[in-house]
Amino acid sequence: MRMKNKLKIVKQFAIVLLIAGGIYVIYTLLSPPVLLSNSQEQIRNIFGEPSHFMLSYLKRGEDDTELVRYELWFYPDHKKKIKFLAGKLLNIEYFDVDESLVGKTKHKPENFDYFMGYEDLRKYFGEMNIEKMELPVFFDKNIETYVSQDVVFVVENGRLSYVQTYGVCIEGQCLGDNLYINY
Numbered sequence: 001m002r003m004k005n006k007l008k009i010v011k012q013f014a015i016v017l018l019i020a021g022g023i024y025v026i027y028t029l030l031s032p033p034v035l036l037s038n039s040q041e042q043i044r045n046i047f048g049e050p051s052h053f054m055l056s057y058l059k060r061g062e063d064d065t066e067l068v069r070y071e072l073w074f075y076p077d078h079k080k081k082i083k084f085l086a087g088k089l090l091n092i093e094y095f096d097v098d099e100s101l102v103g104k105t106k107h108k109p110e111n112f113d114y115f116m117g118y119e120d121l122r123k124y125f126g127e128m129n130i131e132k133m134e135l136p137v138f139f140d141k142n143i144e145t146y147v148s149q150d151v152v153f154v155v156e157n158g159r160l161s162y163v164q165t166y167g168v169c170i171e172g173q174c175l176g177d178n179l180y181i182n183y
Helices: 002-030 038-047 118-125
Strands: 052-059 067-075 080-085 088-094 131-133 143-148 151-156 159-164
Touching: 038 067, 038 080, 038 088, 118 143, 118 151
Parallel strands: none
Antiparallel strands: 052 067, 052 159, 067 080, 080 088, 131 143, 143 151, 151 159
């Protein structure tokens, strides 16, 4: 009788652990890698999702190895571009809309993070949806440029250093049009 009670307790404990593990996995898969700051949330509440964006990671100073996230969000309908540094609002500028900002990306800035490498991006976009691009500016061995249908991104030393969703498609022609897109 005593052994049955112990087995029952072990079973219940195993079920609780399994449920907790499942919740953790679901949470980590569904939550974006980057949380928006209060300033970014406020801008989203006012203007909605950015139509396009650019983000990069910059050194804080010349000798500093610490990086800071720089983001540029575009709202062509409002003729506004909004700059953030480390999530803090730098400024809101008026700009003339050109053909590189036509349409809207389905991606969000918070889905991309410095700690993402090529494999993470391949999982995000799908294996057949990424193509390596050779740019003369980046002939360094540790810098690789890739394109998906409406995103160009740079992986430097195995880490994501740059993402751009505008200027990838012009006059209906996109850099990654020959890729199979299903994400």
